Amino acid sequence: MTSKSPRRAAGASALVLAAALAVTGCATGAQSSTGGTAAAKTGTLVIDQAFTAQSIDPATLFQVTDSIAASGLYETLFTYIDNVAEPQPLLAKSLTANETSTEFTITLRDDATFANGSPVTAADVAFSFNRLKNLAASPAYRMEGITVTEVDPTTVKLTTENPMPYIEHTLTAPPLAVVDDETVRAAGGTDAADAAETDTAGNLFTEPGNGAGSGPYTLDSYDTNSQIVLVKNEKYWGEAAAYDRIVLRNVNNAQQQKANLEGGDSQIALDIPGRTAEGMASDTLKVQSSSSPEVLYLALSQKEGAATADPDVVKAIKAGIDYEGLRTIVGAGAVEATGIIPSMMSGALPSGKGPKSDPAAAKKILADAGKTGTEVTLDYANDYTRLAGIDYNVLAQGIQTQLNAIGLKVTLNPTPTSTSLQRYVDGDTEMALWSWPPDTADPSDVLVFAPGDLIGTRVHWPAEAAPEVAALAETARVATGEARGEAFTAWNAAMNEEAPFAYLLEPSFFLVASSSVEHVSHDPLASINLSQIR
Template structure:
């Protein structure tokens, strides 16, 4: 038995061995996960974008607080054992737990927390936008983040904002991730605050440490023996880049992997009757959407954008492409969140779209490009959209590729059409969706507000920004709910650059004997609780 497990471990770790016809269970103390790594570009929490990187880093870094996977409205302690909001709601005081250490063995102190938050703001990378939108900035960081003693962190709000939103934000992997400042600074080069080193290394206090990352191949996490919490059952987690859904399905069926995070609807459906596998689905974060670049002259015209709205087969995509991935939704606030309006009821209407295109000066349509990641379900979504666009004379060349190629072009504001996934929702508050998908406080190229999809699409509406700001700070819940209803109506009327057609749900395939897996709608699924019943 020992020799068999050793052979399996070797097969798991060796890149070339994955095609071998081995049919056996993974080792008892090793968890093997299959998913696509096309969108993993860095492992520095401050610089990340996309769901897949969060799934890795949630197991390496701790935050002050965490977002409960079952009750999304609940914030639970992590590195902070408790917190207090001042009576005037201008300060949040966190008290750190005793005994927490980083993987290096260094104790977690308030200085580390403050350094991590100041680093986030000073480097001004993608994840800084979560706090920047609420008035935090590099030049205000000294006043915003203070450490009166080794166990106390005080966050002073730079402008009026709901403190609960800030607390929730600090539970997100990225803006709330806490670094071992000593270890990072030991690896600093030319004043980069460890940015180059953290691309491929880790400095967290979570249950696992980064052992290896080979881009588009694998990530290996080893158990952190200095972890302050309950010891994880798994000695090692191996995350494999398996871009093909069928490969994930076959390996899950044979027991070569324990969890498959990114399979197609067809492969998930085929596993429903397999007694050795179970399918788990939970509400996710964000939307699937069709985005346009307002830098493109064609798409500046609201009639063209409105025509595109009627060239999406909402019901068809929901029934054929998005089972297990999404649920029909055409509003910018997720269903189930307070203030969410009912669906507008948009439908595929080619005749109406052709009329709008003719009124815009494009009676014969036009040629364009449509970008989408080559993973499920994006490629199928892009192909389906290409077909419905063609019915109105829009000839869209589909461009597929990795996350860097597709979302990289969007972050550079250098695209025409794009089918994507995003739009916030990691926090159970309407503001989380609207800040991500519609808000754009500075439309200049120099602003580089890459974590705002509104900025990426060059969509700017000052009135919409003001409406979002006003609703967020409204203290009367009844009035606040009405304000969010007004925002959704206005968003529809201006015909924005991003049209949602489905809200994300997350579905994974899991070996039946895996226990303790608690999928998190905010993507930060903790694998430290996983055990194997074998």
């Protein structure tokens, strides 16, 4: 996801955004984030989505559903407006950077308040960022190499070990949302170095009306299996929330999402596949599509003893996949992946430069290596439909058929998302089918796939196993200016050759909404921002 996504052509140039010496905040603040000044509505907005929910505490938030819910509850220093992949100030008023993009001074708005009425201050920012870092949960990597200092009540300074010309993108990530430090501390929260052992504030974030966020909504209820309910924050500092209540509802079946929309039981559906969605446009329903911010891939474990740790097996799998066949299975809008960097981001390889299907060569690789008949287990989540409504059961069966045809013996291991994901996170899978929903619209987000990084570690691929690829990742991480795009392209190409991942597809995401919803669109991550719906 393993956990978090137009992927619009207009956004591509924005993705190589260099840190400007000064970024000025919008004078109208939160009102500008709606794309208009429509009057607030009343009533309930119901959104159907196939849940991947686990924690709504920003410091431990790592799943797509939680990110959607958090977009109405919490606010970040910067945000994306609609589908434009250029960060805009939200809680920040301005940002200044030094010439090397290693020191950033951020001035905060002076009118933003939390739901409990307390002002948003630099102390809250410092606490939130340090708590994220020191809790050491999955999203803590966002603070790697970053130090935050409170300069005065409305100013914070960020210092980075390496140049981060893309810092505004990083500051849009949901785990970097700002929470009220006094409220969280009172519930047992801490930003101290030992927070991973001593912080006890986790339950606060599932309590109704906890007041820890500054968004236009507050939490009414949170259930990872059924629904998450938000209610209007009557004390919101910006433009009033559009709805009295938002219900984010867990509906795993795409046909049920379709029936709910057509029957008026819901107003937005997020997981209806393209083939179905394209035929739903009418006077009462509108359909939007966005190219993908994420790549569907096979993760091939390099753990000692795993069949996929054999380089010949890895080569055979990459060549044995019929990428066009999989694209046909997925359907409308899907394109073959050219690498781990999605085509909407800087550093993406052009069409035709991705992995090549050659089943005959794959069969020969296995035969020459004496590996014909090798048994491989493919893990996948059998209830996971969040990725553009794709049925992983059908896709996994297609992969099994293709790889069996070249001489492998693939056994499917379908399990619920919670089980399948945990096995992958723990490094216990041999071959696993997943995608990476990015938190930001910048290619630095997918450096987690580099050897020795977050996802590389999950497949037991240390930096010393591919030092040249690791070096290219570090070059891309610190590159600035025009050299940055070139550095990411070089790393992406090297990952195609060396990495134990098979990059399959970039699906298209479809959003179907009632015409009564005046303003809703995918953001650059093919998700939605609840605070911007009108």
